[in-house]
Amino acid sequence: MTLSHREKYALQYGTPPEAVSAVLLEGGFALAQRFDAGELQLREDVYASPDRRAAIRYIRDHFVHIDVLVIEAVDGATLTDWYHRLVSRLEMFGAQALADLARSQDMVSRSFGLRGLAATQSAVWISAYEAIRVALEDPRDDIRRIAILAVARLAWYEFLPILAECAIREPNPQIRSELDDLAREMRARGPRPQVSPW
Numbered sequence: 001m002t003l004s005h006r007e008k009y010a011l012q013y014g015t016p017p018e019a020v021s022a023v024l025l026e027g028g029f030a031l032a033q034r035f036d037a038g039e040l041q042l043r044e045d046v047y048a049s050p051d052r053r054a055a056i057r058y059i060r061d062h063f064v065h066i067d068v069l070v071i072e073a074v075d076g077a078t079l080t081d082w083y084h085r086l087v088s089r090l091e092m093f094g095a096q097a098l099a100d101l102a103r104s105q106d107m108v109s110r111s112f113g114l115r116g117l118a119a120t121q122s123a124v125w126i127s128a129y130e131a132i133r134v135a136l137e138d139p140r141d142d143i144r145r146i147a148i149l150a151v152a153r154l155a156w157y158e159f160l161p162i163l164a165e166c167a168i169r170e171p172n173p174q175i176r177s178e179l180d181d182l183a184r185e186m187r188a189r190g191p192r193p194q195v196s197p198w
Contacts, residue, residue, distance in 0.1 A: 003055055003072035005079045010098055010116030011067040012091035013108075020058050020069070021045070023089045027082075029056060037062055053078050056086075059119075064153055066112075066119040095120060095128065102131035110135065111146050118150035124158055133159070136166045141175060148178050157191040 011020070021031075029047035032055070037043035043060040057070040069092060073079035086092060093101065093116055101113030114135055117128045132154075135147035144166075151159045160183060167179040 003074055005073045005076050007071050007079060007083065007094065008120035009069045009071070009083075009092035009094055010112070010120055011069060012093070013112060015067060015090060017045075017058070017060065017067075020067075020090065023086065024056055024058070027085060049082070054082050056082070061119045064115045064118045064149060066115045068119050095125065099127040099131045102128075102135060107140070107142065110138075110143055114143075114146045114150050118153040121154060124156050128154075129156065129158060133162055136162060137169075141172055144170075144172075144175055145178070148175070148182060152182055152185075155186065155189070157186065160186055 024047045025031075028050045030050070031045060032048040033044075033046040035041060035044040037060065042062065045058045047056045047058070049055065053075075054071065054073040057068075057072070059068040059070065061068060069086065069090070071079055071082050071086070073082060083092075093112075095117070098113045098116035098120065101109045102117055104110045104113065114132060117131065121128050132147050132150050135143050136151070138144055138147070151163065163179050163183040163186070167176050167183065170176040170179060
């Protein structure tokens, strides 16, 4: 069976890996494969449902400091069913919720939203783009740095003109250097193909 339907969700900060594993094992999933974290490899546990109609990938993203659940299923109904089972036990945030949090005035919520978007988005999505673009001009250094991290992770070429504009107006020399370095790196790489890694 092909697991052609996929959705990614950021897990709330502080959700222990053991809690995720317990929920999945109680739901009848079995650990099918584990990839340990490395310099360029994220820690990933792949769980398979008993009927093989769904798989859950638990990913510890040490680059942006967010844990992600990827639900893969043979059809939309199966994906929705497993989403509802999981969200009743785990605090999970989808794309729109993350985009909303990324616009919050609360530093922790905004940081979580930006990091979550960086970890869960592949193709360019206007709500994510706008939330990150606005964060690049936030008055707080910490938020601008997290936005730069998000741009670096997503590598959306569409950010290139914004990086140049922000660098011109950036008052912090270290952040200005980060913006310039990221823009230079993105220009050298060229546009990234918009293909999902899942």
